[in-house]
Amino acid sequence: MKPxxxxxxxxxxxxxxxxxxxxxxDRTFTGSLTDRTERLSADNSPFVAHRLRLREGQRVRADxxxxxxxxxxxxxxxxxTLHQNDDCPEPxxxxxxxxxxxxxxxxxxxxxxxxxxxxxxxxxxxxxxxTTP
Numbered sequence: 001m002k003p004x005x006x007x008x009x010x011x012x013x014x015x016x017x018x019x020x021x022x023x024x025x026d027r028t029f030t031g032s033l034t035d036r037t038e039r040l041s042a043d044n045s046p047f048v049a050h051r052l053r054l055r056e057g058q059r060v061r062a063d064x065x066x067x068x069x070x071x072x073x074x075x076x077x078x079x080x081t082l083h084q085n086d087d088c089p090e091p092x093x094x095x096x097x098x099x100x101x102x103x104x105x106x107x108x109x110x111x112x113x114x115x116x117x118x119x120x121x122x123x124x125x126x127x128x129x130x131t132t133p
Contacts (some may be wrong), residue, residue: 025052025130027044032123033115040114047114050126054103058130062096064113068122073097074112077105086116
């Protein structure tokens, strides 16, 4: 697994955060990783953090896509890395990232749009859907 220094990410969240509150979520973030984007200290890869308030019991699906670079996505709650994905499993089998999970604890979650390595540059789309059963 790719190492992550969550403390570095947490320190930078206030500069790059977008927040959402309330019930079901269907949020699409678009952005780009550039030479000026913040970097993870672990591998110098660029990242952008997006924050959403989620509730216990919600079912979450997150998809990160790019035609420009190999995506890497992480989900944090506070300083804890809860989920991470490099490539979607078969049958999609792409360089895009996807995650599905059930929220175990209500709180402000951080979805980190990242590249697999320090060469990743370009546009991305990150879509997060959370529904209450």
